[in-house]
Amino acid sequence: MSDNAYSRTEIVGSSETGIDDAIRGAITRASQTLDEIGWFEVSEIRGEVHDGEVGHLQVTLGVGFTLRDTKP
Template sequence: MADTVYSKTQIVGTSEKGVDDAIRGAISRASKTLDEISWFEVVEIRGHVTDGEVAHTQVTLAVGFALADTK
């Protein structure tokens, strides 16, 4: 049996509530189409300011997932 092989892709989560909510929303959504998500890393955080207040947060994530075995 071979060692596990992973692929990595980037996704962007958004939230009006903050960084944690953006991350959790992105991982939850990605889990619906990517099997075997194993880890993530935050690549970038940015936001939108309206009237001197943080209005929206965007978090770019690198998401790692195991490739399925082929038979």
């Protein structure tokens, strides 16, 4: 069994339609540049209000991923 090292970064997803869309969009986008994403956690949810209605939502995520070996 090999030992792994992990890193955690923070990203923010946004959506006009819902929290789930904000999370999924953020993870999809992060997956384009981060390999081996293994987990996420929601640390903050914010919303914008326009004329008494919920407008835009932002979700802050902690994203964990496995670090790759740099040796050939």
